[in-house]
Amino acid sequence: MSPLAQAVLTPPAGGFKPGAVALRIRRGNMFFLLPRPWVRGMRELHVGACTPLPRAKRWVLGIVEESSQPLPLLDPAASLGATAAAPTAAVVLGAPDREPFALVGADEPGRFVSIPGAALLEPESGWVCRIHGGLKSTWWLETGRLSAELEG
């Protein structure tokens, strides 16, 4: 096993497994895979839809009204320290049995893909993990860690 392969692991949580369906979104020059069961919908973001508020985390863009409820709009690129233009679309995120809890900014509507058989996750401290094996510049959204971040 290569050193890289030894360094990576596939956490059991978050639904990451080869062959599983995930929503792939683009943000700047990066791609993010979102677990299918957590994707509650996709929407466009018109200019002014997001109200910025003084933020405690750099990856929080502001508040967006979604189904008569204010939800935080998150920028996955910013969570990796990258910058990207204002998102024009967003994915509504929520646990399968609960209310939506956040929106994830994207540059365009995403599309569903299957996680390749050789894909492995590199452990990260944030709420996105780099994917190795078959997918270039792609990260996996760790919903469990994100929920923990939002709930504190």
Next chain:
Amino acid sequence: MIATEKHLAGSLWLRVGGRDFSLSLERVRRVALCRQLRCAPPRTGVPSWWNGVTLDAGQPHPLLNLAELIGVPAAPTLAPDAVVVLGSLWQQPVGLVCDHFRGVIPAAAPSWPLSPNLFVNADGALPRIRLCAGKPVTDLAPEQLFSAARHTQFDQAMKDSKENVDQLWELSELEQKLAGAPSAQGYLDLSARYRKLGWVEEAERMQARASEIKGHAAPMARPAHGGLSGPCTPRVLLELLQVLRLTTKSGELLLDAPGRIAGSVSFHTGCIAAARCGNTADTRAALKELFALRGGRYQFFPGAPAGDTPAPGDTAAFMAELETLVRTAS
């Protein structure tokens, strides 16, 4: 603007530094524009959020600038059209200064907690968020804006402003007396006293009042108590103007708001020659402002004002406009 004599439920929707906030109506007594209040400006060396003291309902209310307290962009000076929410914090009467009043949010409007992990919540001063017309509005708990250090600054500023407040009481009483028996010299003296205290705006207002009286020979000679006087409401004011117009009167109608001269309307043979309200000298605008006054009194001093007779058509147009204004308001 609004008087909240009876208890209202819900929240005020306010705009501060480009952001929307809601403030529970529980401790709000009334909302006023800054120009409707008598304010003693702050002394030097006070915190930037201390905007001076105003007198309202017989009590000094320190003016606290919400933008400065929250940490959002604040106007450099206290604007005349700034909105002041008069109420109480820790049983202490205060006036919270904000940019705009946007409405009242019903008590039943749902709200959600604002995650302190994601957003700056000013040490618990911004605990929740709600949607109003599709826009997020942050709940404001103003007590939480005061740390122990700010409390100390507050107490000190309150102590230091005592002299200013006393002066304000005294000069307000003097001004009230002058409203009853106006004299150019009286206003000039008052202007000098205001200037000495560094209250330039008030000084200039008194100066203008003195010039106004000097420029009008007849009103200078008017008796201390005019022929017509009484409490003034928008409807009374409208009827009064109609009567003065129909009876082709000449003279000056003075309107006093509590503690100050609010403005005047000059009549020349039944036609409105001029109107003034505070710093507004444009007749149409001043008349509209005078019709927004509450709790005032009027006094009419007969006499011939200087200048030519104004066009009767203008008065007819003003009256039509004011009638619509009163009808709409009622």
